[in-house]
Amino acid sequence: MLPCRDVPEQMSDYLDHTVGWRTRAAIRLHLLMCGFCRRYARQMRTTVMALRSLRRRAPTTTDDAARAAALWAEHGRDSPAPPGGDGTAGAA
Amino acid sequence: MQANFTEITDEALVARVLAHDADAFTALVNRYQSSLFRLARHFVREDAVAEDVVQDTWVGLLRGIERFEGRSAFRTWLFRILANRARTRAVREARYVPLAEDDGPEAGEAFDETGAWRTPPREWRITPERALLSAEVRELVTAAIAALPASQRAVVELRDVQGLEAAEVCNILGLTETNQRVLLHRGRRRVRTALAARLEL
Numbered sequence: 001m002l003p004c005r006d007v008p009e010q011m012s013d014y015l016d017h018t019v020g021w022r023t024r025a026a027i028r029l030h031l032l033m034c035g036f037c038r039r040y041a042r043q044m045r046t047t048v049m050a051l052r053s054l055r056r057r058a059p060t061t062t063d064d065a066a067r068a069a070a071l072w073a074e075h076g077r078d079s080p081a082p083p084g085g086d087g088t089a090g091a092a
Numbered sequence: 093m094q095a096n097f098t099e100i101t102d103e104a105l106v107a108r109v110l111a112h113d114a115d116a117f118t119a120l121v122n123r124y125q126s127s128l129f130r131l132a133r134h135f136v137r138e139d140a141v142a143e144d145v146v147q148d149t150w151v152g153l154l155r156g157i158e159r160f161e162g163r164s165a166f167r168t169w170l171f172r173i174l175a176n177r178a179r180t181r182a183v184r185e186a187r188y189v190p191l192a193e194d195d196g197p198e199a200g201e202a203f204d205e206t207g208a209w210r211t212p213p214r215e216w217r218i219t220p221e222r223a224l225l226s227a228e229v230r231e232l233v234t235a236a237i238a239a240l241p242a243s244q245r246a247v248v249e250l251r252d253v254q255g256l257e258a259a260e261v262c263n264i265l266g267l268t269e270t271n272q273r274v275l276l277h278r279g280r281r282r283v284r285t286a287l288a289a290r291l292e293l
Contacts, residue, residue: 049224051252054230065122068122
């Protein structure tokens, strides 16, 4: 049987489904029989989910708005020429 | 008007920027400014230099936006602009934090000669469901990421926090597939250890 030592070693790949089927089967079997490694696996899954939960969008800051305005003023696409428009929208 | 942009995809915002919509550009800046800054800090040590790199990235975006062909995600494209600029800048200033830099595997969990746990993981005082809602856990995780070696931090940040695919991360950071997996593995393991230190019963 797979030693416990190998479980943390493979856990990240296991959670990402990037281990081969043999290793995957060996880990599953090990987890069925080993409470400590099940606990480790649960904690690692929680860790990854906690990392993902940081993804929440940052609120708009006035800094960002001011930065965007300054960049736009200097480098932005300020010649309003919408494709085919030529300011005659609605004509004909 | 800003609020309306939160549900719009990056690619739709790009289309609006191409149609001279300044608000769409503001929405992109708002969406990515802090991610870009954090990523820049993986390459250069100083906040002020990282700020410059991010600024260069936005200028580069505005100048080159017609060349965005939608073959990769906009995010990958933007992060690559940043990574390229940050590397150039860091090399020029000789402060490049090489991504290959790594401190080897974590000392971490201890096992006996048979490979069994010497110090088995103890139960945490918070359920997984509660952990994800907990401000304390957020703070612990944020601090743990900050304490990672630069290479691990970049990968954990992009893969887990930003949610990029492995191939995108390899592309942005110039890592091999294997390197990327090992760095992610080590980084996550360290974050778990940091959580355990504070959450074990």
